Amino acid sequence: MIDFIHAHSTRLYTIASAALALVAYFVDGLPTGLILALVAAILGTGEAVQRVEDRKTAKALYQEPPTVS
DSSP: OHHHHHHTHHHHHHHHHHHHHHHHHHSTTOOHHHHHHHHHHHHHHHHHHHHHHHHHHHHHHTSOOOOOO
16 A cells, blocks of 8 residues: 555645545535645645655666666
8 A cells, every 4th residue: 555655645645635625615504614734734645645756856866777678
């Protein structure tokens, strides 16, 4: 499961962000504090996703490129 999250962290983040926007738009009567707290959590998650992607990029930088036959 952890490998799946690391492999698809950007996609999962995008789905969570879209779901939050849809819920905030379509559900009437949600407290503003709740929405702001969820937005802050999504922003923090975005930072974590960025760090995961940066590590994958740095790891790929030191690998040999695949050979084309």
